[in-house]
Every structure is written in structure tokens, then in C-alpha cells.
Amino acid sequence: MSLSPSAQKICDVAVKHFARFGYDASSLAAIAEGAGMRKPSLYAHFAGKDALFLQVLEIALDEEKVVARTSLAAQGGPADVPGDGYLSGLQERYDGSPHFQFLLRTVYAPPVAMREQIIDKYRGYESELRSAFMESLEPSLAEDRANLLTEAFLGVVDSLQVELIYNSPQTFEVRRDAMCRMLGAFAAASAQPGS
Amino acid sequence: MSLSPSAQKICDVAVKHFARFGYDASSLAAIAEGAGMRKPSLYAHFAGKDALFLQVLEIALDEEKVVARTSLAAQGGPADVPGDGYLSGLQERYDGSPHFQFLLRTVYAPPVAMREQIIDKYRGYESELRSAFMESLEPSLAEDRANLLTEAFLGVVDSLQVELIYNSPQTFEVRRDAMCRMLGAFAAASAQPGS
Amino acid sequence: MSLSPSAQKICDVAVKHFARFGYDASSLAAIAEGAGMRKPSLYAHFAGKDALFLQVLEIALDEEKVVARTSLAAQGGPADVPGDGYLSGLQERYDGSPHFQFLLRTVYAPPVAMREQIIDKYRGYESELRSAFMESLEPSLAEDRANLLTEAFLGVVDSLQVELIYNSPQTFEVRRDAMCRMLGAFAAASAQPGS
Amino acid sequence: MSLSPSAQKICDVAVKHFARFGYDASSLAAIAEGAGMRKPSLYAHFAGKDALFLQVLEIALDEEKVVARTSLAAQGGPADVPGDGYLSGLQERYDGSPHFQFLLRTVYAPPVAMREQIIDKYRGYESELRSAFMESLEPSLAEDRANLLTEAFLGVVDSLQVELIYNSPQTFEVRRDAMCRMLGAFAAASAQPGS
DNA sequence: CATGAATGAGACTTCATTCAT
């Protein structure tokens, strides 16, 4: 379950390469060099490039699940915008976490041979995100309302994650503001019984 | 400006390869074969892999701009959800257009050497989408309201485009429904003077 | 015998390429471009790369023969150093004549497939140089003395030509001075009957 | 500093190819085959074609420096012709040493991208040759005389080296004889105080 | 656990050349 120090080091380097260049344009030679060893030494720790990639994916997903749960549970009082804690931290998280960058690139452009595998794993993460969000909602909310709101929230998340990739922090902030207002309004309306 | 038949054929094949495998995993040999010629013949039409890629990008962006303008202008009567014509056609469009698939993959995971170039070009497209949407809004809408609504609309677009990539049509429909409802509600609220 | 204007232009460009890059590293595409046409157009004027090369060689040799004859015949009065007119003009000639540069490179490093052919042709030039020099000598000089002096002169020529290739004009001048002094002394000694 | 057996083998094969065909017409495939391995294996030993070439150049220069020093120091008694030991061995050396052949071809027709680098290195060799020659001269010789004689000697060397490339051993012998006589006479005259 | 050496496969690209137009 737990990785040796060398394997850890390799993963740390690999995640950055995969995040920046993608699977195909990342070379094991470069990763090995970054990890302070030669190419063949990688094979003492991983069965091959695919295995390394999947290992990194596992790590990134685990980390992201924790982050999602934590940020969504952190809401103390009643927030105007549900999930705001998560949404507001996205930019900072993206900038600081190669794992998150890796995850986004990997989901949006998976290496074709592992596509199904990757998307399946990502669905697990999304499902985690979904439950964490639902648990943060008022229990009084009707189920169909809650489902709809959750779906909208996940859409907002996707929208902002994409924004992270190809826009500047300033542009992101504008977009985030708009999306959060819309989501907040939607949540408020959902809370009212008659609508 | 206009391409020779051979160059056209090459682009047609290339866009599918780039859309499916990405830049790095697409091989000129495979593209040449698909176009019914040998590898070196490509160089009679394009300076290299990069030039071919950028040409394909240009074509895809041009096509997409037309689609965006057309779908957004098509609204006859007053729609409950602004931009609904565009949003509702997304799945069908994605399934039928390699150019659209190519565009999304390219923006979300650009080859690192052309990243800036690609994103710049994409911004031109987004800006086109933005104006087309704004022109479809009621002229009576206050400017700041219109801006906010537009920003939200673009977010919804991003959100749904991402969904196209890694989810099934069924799941997409659920998400689209949720996002459209939320957007519709936001638009309705924006139309009311006091809020 | 005489070349069409286009063929002339091609040769003019080709000689510079061959002189600078050598046969193998010169590309017909580059030569064609320099001549203001496309690659296949060259074949309307020359059977192929080899034929073009040999044509250029012919031109260069013809030109060089004239130069040799002229410089060696130009001696008005009795010079201290035989052939001095030729030797003193070498640097200037080298700098100004792509044909001369081409000739030296071609003789010292001929493309292996045409080696014999090239060297044979060059021998013709050397023989021309030889007779021109001998004719410039005092007729009173004994034949064996004249032969020896001529051989030495040709050696000096080779020595200075090499110097042109890999040394600066300053260094060349030093070398030329030394060689000319030596040759002059040798000539003076040869003129004395008893030695 | 010292090369592995495989790297040695590669250099041994490469020097012959480079000497015979020149840099551009030598193919790594042929060199690899000659060394008993496949093309990509070369890259385990050299960074690329250029690096291999420069390594071979280094080896050739080292070897040649030793030869020069040795032949020039070998003179026991007072020779009529200074440096005669070196000059007389040239033909034999040329025939037997691919490194020497390589060196001459490389200096006379360097690949244009490495021209400066190559010529610089060659100057180091020439300078070695120069000092070795000067040390072999009578210490009583005046400095300016010694310098002049040395310059003439280097010229003679150049002249004979060129002869090696494009002439037969018979022709070489004639040329060598003439040059040595001239040099010998020049040396004798230099030794006399009044001149 | 690490690596030097080797390799089959395949990448992009350039080349000289041909041919129909």
C-alpha cells in the first residue's frame, strides 16, 4: 500500500511531468533524471509507464477526495452559496497542487489506451464530491430539489476547473463570481417550498 | 487561403487523429495513410506537424464560430433559457463534428510548445461566442446584468463541454437539464428590475 | 557549350553552396531557391546533382586556368621570386572568387563517387599551372634545374592554398612571406651554374 | 576520460568512415553496423553524431601530436634538412593511419556547423608541431631566423599533406624531394651569419 | 536497488528524383 521513498520521489516528479506535458509527451528518461536515477531503475519500482501513470492517478484521486470532503465539510454557519468553501479555494489549490493539475489534464485528455480505466476512477471521485456536497445541504431540503442542486453544483465545479486551465486568475475570479451568484440564487429558490 | 483537395483530405484525416489521440500520440504516418499517400507527401502541403496542427485548429475555430453565431441567432420567440439553442445542440454537435472534439481536447490539453498560441486563438472564439450571446439578449436588460448573465452562460457552456468529454449522453442530459434550469432562473431574475 | 541564362544562374548559386557546404551538405532545394525556381526545374537544365556539380567544376577549372596563365605571364621585369604575381594575388582571389573556394574544397574533399573524375580534371589544371610557370622562367635555366624549381613552386602553391582555407589573412601573409623568401632563395641558387 | 571498449570500437569504425566519406556522407547506420551493433546503441555512448565526430577529432589530434613530437625529436645527428624525420614518414603514416587521413579531410573541409571549433582545435596541433620543430633547431640560430625557418617548415608540411590527398606515392616522392631540397638549402643559408 | 548496454519500433524530417501538366 505504502510506497518506498524512491517510489515516492518518482511519483512526485512524474506527476509534474504528466501534468505539464501529458502522458505521451512525458519521457521516462526525464522523470528518472528528475528523481535522481537512470531510466531502467524505474522498473524496479513500477511495471512500466502505464503502471506509474495509474499509480500517480491513484495518489492524485486520493488527495483530491480528501480535499473535497474537507472543504465541503468546513462550512460552519449557513452559507449563501452552497459549496462555496470548495469553489473559492480552487484557484489557490490549482496553483499549489501538481496532483490537481494532473487530474484535470488527465480527465480531459486521457491517453486513449487507458481512457475507460481513467474515467471510471474519476467517476469515483466525482461521486465522492457529490455525496460530500449533499451532506452539506440542509436536511430539510426535498430530495429532488437536493439532487437538482447537486447536479448544478457539479456543473459549476466543472466550469470553474476548465477555467483554471486556460485563463488567468483575474478572468477566473470574474467567472467564479458569476457562477457563485447564479448557484446561490438557485439554492435560495430551491429552499423555498413553493416554486 | 483555400486548400488544395489533397491538403483538405489531409486535414480531414488529421483532425480525427488529433481529436482522438492528441497531438503527441498522433503519427504523421497514420495520417498520411488515412489520406491515401505516403509520409513525405505531407510535406508538399504542410511545413511540418506543427503547421498541420495549427491549420486544423484554424479550420476548427472557423467552423465553430459559425456554429456558435448560427445557433445563438436562431432563437425566434422569447426563450425561457437564453442560449438554449446552442446548449441543446451540444451533444449532437459533439458526436457529429470531429472539429469540435478536436477543439475541446486541444484547449484542455494543448501541446506545451504551442500552448500560448493555441489559447490565444481560442480566446478569439470565446469572444465571438460572448458577443453572439449578448446580441441575443433583450436590449432592455441593464448592462451590468447582461454582463453577469453572459459570464454565467459561458460558464455553463464550459461546464457542458467538459461533460461531453467524459460522460455518457444520458448523464449529459441530466447535467444539461440542471444547468439550463439554473441559467433560466438566473436570467428571469435578472430581467426583474428590483433584485 | 554555352549555358542558358537560367543554367548560368543555377551554376552561380550552386558554386557558392558547394564551396561552403560541400557536395553532400548542399541541397538542390536550397540551390533552386537561390536561383529563383523550384527544385524540379533544375532537371530541365541538368541531368542531376552530379551533372550540376561537374558542370560547376568545369567552369571553375576554366576560370582558374585563365587566372593562372594571366598572373604568371604578367611578370614584366625579372622578379626575385618566380611566380610571385600569382602567389601574391592568392588571398585576394580566394576572397573574391567562389569558384576558387569551390575548387580547393572539391579537390581536398571530393565526393567519393566522383573522386577519380575530379582529381583527373584537377590534374589538367595543375599541368596548366606547371607549363605557365615554366614558360615564365629564364630560358637559360638548365632543364633539370627548371623542373626542380617548378616542383618546388607547385608545392608552395599548395601550401599557400591550404593556408587560405583555415587561417586568417594575417597568418596567411606571414606564411606567404616565408614561402616566397625560401622560393626566391632557391631560384637564385638554381640560376647559378655551379651548385 | 578513457573510453569503454564499445565506445573505442565505435570510434575506430567512425574515423574510417569520416576519413573516407566526410562528415555528411557518413551515416550512423553504417558506423553502427561496422561496430557490430544497432543504430540506437550508439546513443548509449555518444550524445549524437556531432559528439562522436568531435570525440574522434580529439583522438586523432592527440595521436598526431605524439607522432609529431616523436618524429621531430628523433633526429640524432645534425640533419641536412630540418624536420626530415617527420617529412619522410608522411606517406607511410598517411597510408597506415585513418586518424591522419581523417584529420586532413576534416581540416580542409570541415562540416560548416563545427568549423570554428574544429579549426581552433587544429591550431593547437599546429602549435605543437611548431614548438617541436623549433626545439629541434640548433640553439645557436638567431631567433628571427628560427622563426622564418619554422614558418617555411610548416608550409612545407602543409604542401606535402595536400599532396598526400590527391596524388600517387610516386608523385608525392618527387614533390617531397623538391620541397626538402628547398628547405634544406634555406636552412643552410639561415645558419650562415651573413646573408 | 541500481545501472550500463543494447535494441526494436517508430518518431519527424530531408533528399534527389520522377511525372503529368
Add this chain to the structure above:
DNA sequence: AATGAATGAAGTCTCATTCAT
């Protein structure tokens, strides 16, 4: 006389992978 298109051959180089040490 010129050229756009096409191509077989070959170029250098990178890749992920294996194996003996």
C-alpha cells in the same frame, strides 16, 4: 521552361523496455 505533387530511401534521433551485472 517550369512546377505541384508524389515518393522511395535514408537521415538523425527518442522511446519504452529488457537483461546481465
